[in-house]
Amino acid sequence: MYRSGAGMAWNVFRFCTALRGLGSIMILMVLGVVGVTYYAVVLTNFGPALFVGGLDTLISFVVLILFHCLVVRRKETLSKSKSLVMLLWCYFAVVFTDPGTVPPNWKPAVDEERGEVDPLNGVELSNLQSDTSNQRFRYCRKCSQPKPPRCHHCSVCGRCVLKMDHHCVWVVNCVGASNYKYFLLFLFYTLLETTIVTISLLPHFKTFFTDEEIPGTPGTLATTFLTFAAVLNLAFSLSVLGFLVLHMSLVASNTTTIEAYEKKTASKWHYDLGRRKNFEQVFGMDKGYWFIPAYSEEDIRRMPVLQGLEYPTTPDFNAQEF
Numbered sequence: 001m002y003r004s005g006a007g008m009a010w011n012v013f014r015f016c017t018a019l020r021g022l023g024s025i026m027i028l029m030v031l032g033v034v035g036v037t038y039y040a041v042v043l044t045n046f047g048p049a050l051f052v053g054g055l056d057t058l059i060s061f062v063v064l065i066l067f068h069c070l071v072v073r074r075k076e077t078l079s080k081s082k083s084l085v086m087l088l089w090c091y092f093a094v095v096f097t098d099p100g101t102v103p104p105n106w107k108p109a110v111d112e113e114r115g116e117v118d119p120l121n122g123v124e125l126s127n128l129q130s131d132t133s134n135q136r137f138r139y140c141r142k143c144s145q146p147k148p149p150r151c152h153h154c155s156v157c158g159r160c161v162l163k164m165d166h167h168c169v170w171v172v173n174c175v176g177a178s179n180y181k182y183f184l185l186f187l188f189y190t191l192l193e194t195t196i197v198t199i200s201l202l203p204h205f206k207t208f209f210t211d212e213e214i215p216g217t218p219g220t221l222a223t224t225f226l227t228f229a230a231v232l233n234l235a236f237s238l239s240v241l242g243f244l245v246l247h248m249s250l251v252a253s254n255t256t257t258i259e260a261y262e263k264k265t266a267s268k269w270h271y272d273l274g275r276r277k278n279f280e281q282v283f284g285m286d287k288g289y290w291f292i293p294a295y296s297e298e299d300i301r302r303m304p305v306l307q308g309l310e311y312p313t314t315p316d317f318n319a320q321e322f
Helices: 012-022 025-049 055-068 086-096 122-127 180-210 218-252 257-262 275-283 297-302
Strands: 138-140 145-147 152-154 159-161 166-168 173-175
Touching (some): 025 218, 086 180
Antiparallel strands (some): 152 159
């Protein structure tokens, strides 16, 4: 891959190590935000309104259905998890799924330099450490092992990650080949939930700034709390929207965040196979699995790219450009 010395002199990804100490606190923060939102929408506001009658009951019913509709029941997952809220399912799928580990004793299967199909032997692999001019084979000096294509070393996790995108402190894990789809779905369902909550709580936001209520009364405290929940979800909605748009643009070009940073001066990208195929390399070919954090057995069998070790490239490209 192409690297410019000036561009890599200041590596912004190293600053992720400063966030190592946050650890599982970030998971508690996410659960806290979800808990505050659920309490504000269901328990405090629209839940009690179901028993009021009239138009208020109808509106509350619609909002609660929308709020809880992100629940999936699939034949393949009923035995394990019954029904799950999609946002939390995707979130914990990112947290607990290994992003992709280099198999023990892995080495390139093909000697592309000499055009041979025999695997490189141990002596040839050891020579890669000192051969910095070899652009076809990559070696991690920290892990003391060869690196598969698109693999990068994470200074936070202390290991190489297959198709590493970034280390995310919100999930206390790396985002890589095996959980990138789950991460994108988490962003997508978070955007849906926060948008629904923001819209449903807007009347309380208006009430907070227009109605004259006696400070300290239960009505004022409830309005203040619901306004806080609306502002909190609005902030999350806007930030997640920008992040999701960024990552979907990366998916469209078959690029990770790290690769986009490293190849900014390259004229073309040899992993870009077209938007459709690029999308399928992340979400699979089975449309029934596009919106859940899982892959069909058929996709796993027929798409080696999902394992994070093999990636097709466009024909007739000059590898030295990267």
